[in-house]
Amino acid sequence: MKARYFIGGIIIVLFLGLLFYNFTRTNIEYESDFSKVMQSGKVCKATGVWVKEKSFEEDIKNRTFVFYLRDAKNNQMKVIYRGTKPNNFEIATNVVVTGKFEDGVFHATDVLTKCPSKYEGQNINTSGS
Amino acid sequence: MNKIDLIVTNLKKTFNRRLVFDGLNFEIKSGEKLIITGKNGSGKSTLMKILAGVLTESAGFFQYILNDKKVDRENIYQIVGLVSPYLVLYDEFTAFENLKLFARIRNIKMSDEEINQILKKVGLFDRRNDLVRTYSSGMKQRIKYASAILHNPLVLLLDEPTSNLDLDGKNFVDELVEDFRSDGIVLVATNESQDFKYGQNIINLDNFHNIQVK
Amino acid sequence: MKKIYYIFYKDFSSELRMRFAINALIMFVIVAVSTILFSLGSENAPQNVYAGMFWVVVFFSAMSGLSRTFVSEEERGTSLILSLIANPISIFLGKFLFNLVLIFFINSIITMLYMFLFQEFLIKNWMSFLLAFLLGNFGIAASSTIIAAIISKANVKGTLYPVLAFPVLLPLILMLIEITKSAMEGNPINDVEAEFLVLVSYDVIMITASILVFDIIWRD
């Protein structure tokens, strides 16, 4: 009786361990290299920084939002999002887009912005944003 | 010859804050037969279900000891046969199919002939291929006996053994209890005074009912 | 092992005679799929929506059929005789086996209906879809059997079942949707290797936990 709970407990802990090992081992696939995004043609999550110099276009009538992203290697990519501009797009440090690269444009189904999350003063210069 | 003991120590059952019984102590050995009596609602059926291992007690404990070895809770079903008014068989199957299924699930080898023998014994042989759904209450009582003795149990728990039975059926129960294996235990829960002949000792559950919990 | 098989066999032949679950299940699937069909009309929804809707139908058909094995025993009062002839573990595994067969049957029907009715439901990597189908059915059967055992002891059984099962089945369903999406895009199985590991862990953890706690549920 007691032995059964013991063995069962060990099995459960073992597989929870496997789960966490698996979690730490595999990267969560946010593609940060745009050259790969452009080649693959698959649905993926891509991440980059908004190119402020090229600004953005917003078409409220057709609900489209167009902007440019660049990755760490300075590859730039045009993104078309069928939706409205996220609220704090301008102050975002980082943009994540979900979608597919087709005909030279990235068609995003989802755009997420990450904001600065440090509860510290701004005297540290946050470059990149 | 097997040796079986049943030890009941300080057994207590409460049901939704209501005390059913408390401080129940007794011990019976191979060959002994015990009558359990008490008013309606005194917990006779509850005690029978607890001893059959299908209901959990609230406190205290009971233990079957087979040939000096404790019987695991999970294996009580192998040595116990229960007849109870609460027992309902699968009524979409015939009597024969029910017994055949039970034998298979219990993993005991039984030929169709042996099952027919048991059906003859309880007087259902002629109706063995009818669905249990079509049975009268007396016949349902008889098929319960068949399922209780199918695996030749060491412990026979009979709750209201003669209810719904005709004279012929009562004679069958008399015979069954009389001729029950000499190394076995029989417990009979009843209020019918004519059933008191089945056992030597009587426990009245009413005596265990009024104890106040501290 | 034999005991488990015969408990399954008992439920199976009982189902053949009484049709507790199967008729309702098939009707449910037909109703659900045709509702989706009507609501889409001639519009083409994006591909991954079909992957999601496939598992949604699977989840709700599981919710409408898999509780019957325990609920019918409890409603008819036959659980007493069952616990008198077998130990709790065999009972659980027998019922689990029955639910496993049932869900395989019903999900095969759903898959065929989907392939037949929705052109967009096109699986390009059958290997990974079938493996997900296999592991997914196992997990759904495991979780829904133990939840059904809990439900069968309660007063209101029907509405409570999906409420209790949803949080437990959600991680499984989410993973299955991810794998199905990937299979529909024709990605190799390695892409969703991690998801498969999660499925396996889920299946093992759920079945182990169920076996451990079942006898506490079963004995009144």
Added chain:
Amino acid sequence: MKNFWKYFLFLLVILVLLGGLIPPIVENPKSFFEFPLIRGLEDKARIIFFHVPTAWLTVLAYLIAMYYGIRYLKNKNIYDDMKSVSAAALGFLFCILATLTGSVWAKFTWGSFWHWDPRETSIFILLLIYGAYFALRSALEVEEKRARLSAIYSIIAFLTTPFFIFIMPRLMIGLHPGSLEIDPVTGQVKASANPVIKFEMAANMRVVFFISLIAFTILFFWLWNLSHRILKLEYENQKEI
């Protein structure tokens, strides 16, 4: 010192209210009584003193409810079930509070009430589990059965939570601090700054934050203690009739 904890709690709550709401938020904090300005957050940063403790208690209460559930299964002592259910009830309350405070804040900071960010999703699932737990309890009339089955459900539901921790980041990117994000400079995936774990919080904010965490925890145990004692009294009262 019979009422030590009550006075202590009172003191802490006053401290948290004063410390959390009064200090002005300035660009370059000079004195200890000024909080740093965080761009995009401004005054909304104060939520951390109230939102995080409620979220923490939601989880703590669940663990306590499960612990006493398991104890009930072992000892069959109905008082353990009372402790379990009152912890769960408080957990449910704090869960609702955490969801509401979070979603109101999200409306003003992230733009809408709900984003399905991993942590929002997990609190939603916890809300569902708590809801299911109470739905199950209300459907069971026999006390012993209710205690037993709800304890078992809490265990089974708990076993699925590690899966969410794994699954969520694969399905959606986190907005909460501490969730995974992509470093804008290197492009690598990394866990973002977690103000709770990594203490990337100004020192004076940290003091208020931890006082608040302690105060909320004491408040929880006080409420829990009261509610399971009430249940026990009611139970004994009914038994005498």
